[in-house]
Amino acid sequence: MKQRDLVLAFLTALFLFTPPISAQTTPDPSSVSAETAPVPQTASEPSIAPSRPSVASAISAEDYQKWEALVTRAEDAITAQRASNEAFLSLRQQVADFRQRFALAQGQNAELLLSLKEQLTALGPLPAEEATEAAELATQRQALLDRTAELSAPGRAAEVAYTRADALIRSIDRVLRERQTGRLLELGPSPLNPIHWPGAITSVTSSISAVFLEITNAWRSPVQQISTRSSLPAVFLLTLLGAVLILRGRYWVERGSLAIVGDKNTPGRWLAGFGVSLGQVFVPVLGTLLIIIAAELSGLTGMRSTPIVGALIPLSFSFFSARWLGGRMFPKHEGFSASLNLASERRVEGRFHAATLGLIVGLGLFVEEVASATAWSNTARIVVLFPFMVTAALFMMRLAGLLSLHVRNEEEAQGERSYRNRLIHLLARLLIGLAAIGTIAAAVGYFEAGVAIVYPTIMSLQLLALLMVLQRVVTAVYSLVTRNEKDAQEALFPTLAGFIFALLSLPVFALIWGAKATDLVEIWGRFSSGVSIGETRISPAAFLTFATVFTVGYMATRMLQGTLKSSVLPKTKIDTGGQNAIVAGTGYVGIFLAALVAVTSAGIDLSSLAIVAGALSVGIGFGLQNIVSNFVSGIILLIERPISEGDWIEVGGKQGYVRDISVRSTRIETFDRTDVIVPNADFVSGMVTNYTRGKTIGRVIIPVGVAYGVDTRKVDEILREIAEAHPMVLANPPATVAFMGFGADSLNFEIRVILRDVNWSLSVRSELNHRIYERFREEGIEIPFAQRDIWIKNPEALLPRGPERTQAPSPDPDARRDWAEQPEATDQTEGSMDKPKPEGNS
Structure with a gap:
């Protein structure tokens, strides 16, 4: 593979994300049978639909003749294998165009066939062998079957042609892959053989002489001299402006970017500086373009020099883009944009190595263009390009050393090697290995294999650097929007964005490493067609439709829940538990409807998934019965509302406040501030005590013991006064004091009071006990303590x-x-x- 093809792979990948028109899934005409199709209501008025223009484009007989001629040419070329790669690619494109038309034509007359199928279904199944069908019905059935066969013929012909075209495309792709593999494994001349050096030097000098001679011959023409002199001011101005932009434009842009960032280096300033820094690539490339325009305007370039001058654009872009990437990966200043843990002098080396690699790749492209324009031999091309490859491999190894140094610095700072640093360490070793293998392969004569290893490795490294820069851009945008610069690196959104960038870069990596754009288009077409589950085909477009509709429905449900919870329900007389139940029920119904509408919008036929649903129901019955039981119990709790959020309950020996009721479980916060997750089935099938259901009034019983010999009437009066004096005790029903009996050590009383809010029972109990002790001490009433006799036998x-x-x-x-x-x-x-x-x- 030529280096030019590798660079063009970046641009070709941009077109891969525009999916081709894939084969649409249409009803299979062969599925229309005599047992499954609808019929007219009367014999005198058969309900066979008239012919209408089909949605799918019809293919004429003339088109089929052209198709047969193309098939013959393609089969002959595949058999002989004498056609060039360009000829095979041209044939493949023509076959692919026909295949696309055949895919559309398979749906020809689909609506008419569906109508006929419904009519045959209405007629019912064919009668048994011994039974006879009415002549009128038999006539209608036969007419419908004849019409079905007639309308199915174009679709079946297109289906056969589509299969044939698909097979031809696979054969052509196989031939091209075999040729590419053979070229990589072909043993050619070694660039280290001195015998080939004079020929290479002669080719270089001949190219220079040919270009100089072409320009000289053009200048000798009087007409051309007059034209050149007339355009000389414009040529001079464009050349001067281009030279200034190339030599000083990048420096001016860099100073402007640093001035914008300043000392604060906030995400907003970094983003602004990043946008300006892109001029470090485009301003010098613009200068190169101006110089090329000036050369064309002079009229001195010819057939050989024009493509050589045009090759300055890839050279300029390769060098300045690599230099810009090096500046982003190895910045001059510490701060937000730093990616590698390296000292300042090491970052200078990194910028130099990155720029040098870009220059080498650009020079390689330039030499390839010169060799093509001036018809170099393959041996001369290999000898001239080999020094560039060796230099690139050396600088790849130097970059690998810097990556290894970064890993060591991180390991010393953190005390361990993180996953990211392990990947960087592996990348450094891989760079060294590929650089060595590619150089050795080229040296022994497998030059194309060496080119296919070294230059794709460099471009892959540059693409990885670009992905890291894009990741930092997303992180900066996220921190700017959320105003949370500290946690932006570990946030979920930048991580997901980086993952998406990595997925989108896979086709570009494939192109860099030798995959053809046609192969990727073919893979994308097959991926876009989706997979079939029964009679339902699920494609990426259907999935995106489902995801979009469901997301919109989910967001609308959440907005409705928020409106009900904050604006509507608080103005009603519904209690808090009822409001929470309404909000939760609205969420469940909204999500269910959103899923239903999304499935319908995606065109997924749920009836075809009945078997799958039946199998799932069996699994639910055996393996998921507890989950289903908890789910149903959660629905019952939301409807009956025996408990609500904020209630003080006791279940399974645990007491606490209900904090959340979900579909599967309920969260209870105990009095020691721990969360207990209780399955909802326990609330439906078990015993639950709700202390605050519908009201907060509750009773508190406080036992009191006094010594024998105390006036019980006086104790009764004192305890009653204490209870009635407390502000949390209700006056109606009044507090009661009961003389419970004669204990082993004391006379036992109980204070029974009704509190306004039972949630304060512990505080009320404590305050009443304090007051009882104080009054008993004032009144001289003794609180007894336990007595025991100890008998010693020996x-x-x-x-x-x-x-x-x-x-x-x-x-x-x-x-x-x-x-x-x-x-x-x-x-x-x-x-x-x-x-x-x-x-x-x-």
Whole structure:
């Protein structure tokens, strides 16, 4: 592959994203059978539709004759394989045009055939063999079948021709791929062989002489001299202006870009500076174009020099675009645009290497054009181009070294090698390997293979750099819109945009590495036709239609929900739970309708998916029954509303406030601020306690114990006063105090009060307990504590061990009993902890 083709691949890729007119899916005429089609209502008035112009373009007999002649030529060329690549491409284009017409013609008479099918269906199935059909119906059926066969013939002929054209295109593509592979694997002359050097030098000098002679001969013409002198001022002005733009234009643009960015280097300034910096490419290229125009205006260029002068445009664009990319990847100043962790002097090297690679690629294109214009031999072309390839490989290795240095710096700064840096490290090694392999292959004689390795690698590297620059542009735009520069690098939108850019660049990478535009167009055509599921064909266009309609419907549903929640429902008398249920129900219905309309708009026939839906229903019945149960329970909760958001409930031993009710589960926030996710089925099938359903009034019971001997009537009066004095306690029904009975250690009372808001029960309980303790202390009422007696069966075990232990007489059992019955042996403890009092015996 020539380097010129590689550069043109960038431009050709732009046309790939315009999809060709693909074969439209139409009903198969062969599916119209005697058992499946509709019929007229009466025999006297058969309902066979009259012939109308078809939507699909009809193909005449003359067109089929031209098609047969083209097929003969194509088959002969494929068999002989003597035609050039250009001739094969021309044949392929003609066959592809016919194939496109055949694809459209397959839908010819589709509406009429559909009408006939419905009429045959209305007639019903054919009678059994022993049964006979009425003569009138048999006549109608036969007329419809004859008409169906007549109208189906053009579509079937087009279908056969389409299949034949598709096979021819595949054969031509196979021949071209085989030729391309053979050329890459062809062993040619080695550029290192000194025998070939004189011939290459002679070709270069001959080209220079031929161009100089052509210009000299043109100047010798008196007519041309008069024409050149008349246009000399314009030629001089254009040449001077072009030279200024080439030599100083980039410098002026760069200074303007840096002045816009300034010291702040905010996203807005960076974007403005980025837009201005594009002039570093277009201003010098414009200068080159002016010089070419001046050369054409002089009239001194001829058949050889004109294409050579025109090759200055690719040379200029390759050099200045590579220099601009190098400036973006290895910026002069630290800041928002820096991509690689390199020191300032290393970034200078990076800019130089990038610009040099662009210059080498441009010079290679220029030499290819000179060789083509002046008819160099293949050996001379290889010898002249080999030094450029070697130089490009060396600079590729230098760039790989800078990438490896960036990875080491990042690893030292972060302490580990991230995924991105692992990819960069792999890219650096790949660059070194490809540069070495391409150079060695070219040196031993596989020059075309070396060209197909080295130059596509350089262009792929430049395309990767362009993708990184575009990613930074999107990130800057996102941070400018959201005003969140800190988190823009990790945001989802720039990441998705980078992924989309990577997908869109795949055809360009394919073109760079040798894929033909026709191959990509063929792949895109097959991709655009979609896949068939039953009788339904799902294509990218159908998917985009579905996604667009569903997105619009989803956004409209969310807007309606927001309007209901913020503007409409608050003005009604519906409680909060009912409002939330209406909003949630509106969301479910809206999403369902959006999906239904999107499927219909995309032309997807849901009836053909009945078998798939049946299989899914079986799977749901066995594997997804819990999910379906929770979903149905969620719908029931939204309709019946036994619980609502903000309710204080208890379910499964967990208490808390309902924070969210979704389709599958409900989120409860407990009193210790943890979230508990409860499946909705538990609310429908289990026991749920709702403390605040419909109201916030609730009862609180506070147990109180007093010592024996206290006046119970007085205690009743005090407790009643305390309860009625609290502002959260309702006066009606009044607070009650109940003497519950005689406990083991106390006289037990209970205060039972109804609170205005049961959510404050804990605070009310605490305040009432404080007030009870204060009043009891003022009134001298004792609050008892638990008492326990400890009986020691063998007190002698408490005596110290030693000599005294052996001399001591054995204790008298009566004395032991008397000692145990002493008051000091009783230990009184306070509270439920059974802690012994300090003065008790142990």
